[in-house]
Amino acid sequence: MNKFFTYIYCLSILLTGCKSNEKKESIVKQNHQPKNILFIAVDDLRPELNFYGANHIKSPNLDKLASESLVFNRSYCNIPVCGASRASLLTGLRPTRYRFIDYATTADKDAPNVISLPKLLKQNGYITRSNGKIYHENNDDSLAWNNIWFPEGNIRNYQLEDNIKNNGNANLAVAGAAAFEMAEVSDTAYFDGKIAQKGIADLKMLKNRSKPFFLALGFMKPHLPFNAPKKYWDLYDRSSIELPASYIQPQSTPKEAFHKFGELRNYGNIPLKGDIPDDLAKELIHGYYACVSYVDAQIGLVLDELKRLELEDDTIVILWGDHGWNLGDHKLWCKHVTFETALRTPLIIKVPGITKGETTDAITEYIDIYPSLTELVAIETPNTIEGKSFVPILNGEFPEKDWAVSKFKDAVTLIKGDLFYTEWTKDDGVAYARMLFDHKIDPLELDNLAEKPAYEKQVKLLSLELREKWGKDFLKK
Structure with a gap:
């Protein structure tokens, strides 16, 4: 047995005592082969x-x-x-004031000397394949992969003639094209259907390989524009869709917490300023739900x-969303804020x-995520990694670390308990605005406590x- 994995196993026995027979069997089984x-x-x-x-989005496959x-709540x-x-x-590094800043960030530029998760796996005998959107830039960290594949065509992937014409050759949204269609x-008309089929083909190819695989599938929806086959829109009755309970921007919340959701306003059917009209807001929510159901079907x-090929028992499956998203919460759309709606993510x-x-x-x-996966496959984690493995949670333990830190531009958030x-903060780390929410009494984050004397x-x-x-390294240039 790998020395590193043996150490982890022995430590878990010491911590959990004699109740570990089932865990022992699982962990030993885990190490028979990568x-x-x-x-x-x-x-x-x-x-x-x-x-x-929630009980209103139809996602039977994710369920x-x-x-x-x-499931990580x-x-x-x-x-x-x-x-x-x-x-x-993918690099296991925290964002800082000067590292990992925006959508155009690349690991090659911001962390050139760090061994990424796919690169480490490749160095340890894994076949690594990237399909769809894994890194934002398809060729980022290219040496980490045996193969990188992305569907051909315009990134906005419209199928309706008017949207195709109005969008032209632009890969970013332009004034004429709609925010949804x-x-x-068929399901394979859009990118996610193609990504699923490529993943299926790769599984068939990898089935008989002698090496373990790291197959990364990056699905595009529910990213804007909310484009999905009609049958997924038909799953929902728009008249039953309601605006969020947090559809308000309280005076106590710093103005810095809000933005004008320019990502959405790039689309032709979205007002250039002001609130989104209620009917349009519900149509956007409808489109988001349809896209979730569509990507659920592809997954x-x-x-x-994976099951048909009898690979289930030899394959760890991890699913994550790259960040949260505002669907009218705080009268905001898209991400780019540090409210919980933009920071909390699905992870299973x-x-x-x-x-x-x-x-x-x-x-x-x-x-x-990085150190957890390396521990599960018994590969030593590089000392550059700043995260902590959640494998103890899989073994029925509660981790010592009970906090998280997230940031966006000048805003830095500590999540601890409720x-x-x-x-x-400014460049020197001095704060110029703050907000504090207690989720035990204010789960919708509507009452900023930071300026209250108490x-x-x-x-x-x-x-x-x-x-x-x-x-x-947070303030280090």
């Missing part, structure tokens, strides 16, 4: 799913996967923007193939022989703790 990893990323996916307590997995991205979040997750097309096809992991539909309320950060504390002492302590935990 496990494959099916690594599923879903762009802009909120944890608004049945296994998180089934969750029933066989460990309190998982948080480290930065709510796609390029930076993905680079941070409902087309009478289901891949998981069905299925480990054969171990997970059986459990849930955990342990606070988990996305930088924890508290969400955010500071907006919380002055607590704010000072949280401010110190934030600086202790935001990373040793």
Whole structure:
């Protein structure tokens, strides 16, 4: 048995005592051969799913996967923007004031000397394949992969003639094209259907290889534009869709916490300023739901193939969304803020022989994913990694680490227990605005406590703790 894995196993026995017979069998079984990893990323996916307590989005395949997995109720991205979040997750490094900043972030530029998760796996004998959107830039960290594939065509992937014409050759949204479309097309007309079929083909190819595989599938929806085949729109009755209970911007919340959601306003059917009209807001929510159901169906096809090929028992499946998303929460759309709606993310992991539909309320950060997967496949984690493995949670333990730190631009948030504390800081780390929410009494984050005299002492302590935990390189250029 690998020395590193033996150490972890022995430590778990010491910590858990004689109740570990079942865990011992699972862990020993896990080490008979290196496990494959099916690594599923879903762009802009909120944890608004049945296994998180919602009951209005139809996602039967994700529900089934969750029933066989460990579901993280309190998982948080480290930065709510796609390029930076993905680079941070795959390198295991925290964002800082000057590293992992925006959607255009690349690991090659911001962490050139760090061994990424796929590169480490490749160095240790894994076949690594990237399909769809894994990094934001397709060729980022290119040496980590045996193969990189992305569907051909315009990134906006419109199918309706007017949208195709209005969008032209632009890969970013332009004034004429709509923020959503409902087309009478097959599932494979859109990118996610193609990504699923490529994943299925890869599984068939990898089935008989002598090496373990790391197959990464990056699905595009529910990212804007909300384009999905009509049959998925037909699953929902728009008259039953309601605006969120937090459809308000309280005076007590710092103005810095809000933005004009320019990502959405780029589309031709969205007002250039002001609130989104209620009917249009509900249509956007409808489109988001349809896209979630569409991508759920594609993921289901891949998981069905994994089972048909009898690879289930040898494959870890992990599914994550790169950040949260606002659907009118705080009258905001898109991400790019540090409210919980942009930071909290879906994260589920299925480990054969171990997970059986459990849930955990342990606070988990996305930088924890890298060291967790390396531990599960018994590969030593590089000392550059800043996250902490959540494998103890799989063994029925509660981790010592009970906090997370996320940031976006000047805003840095400490998540600890029920508290969400955010500071907006200057280059020298001095705060110029702050907000504090207690989710025990204010889960919708509508009452900022940071400037209330009764919380002055607590704010000072949280401010110190934030600086202790935001990373040793946070202010380093």
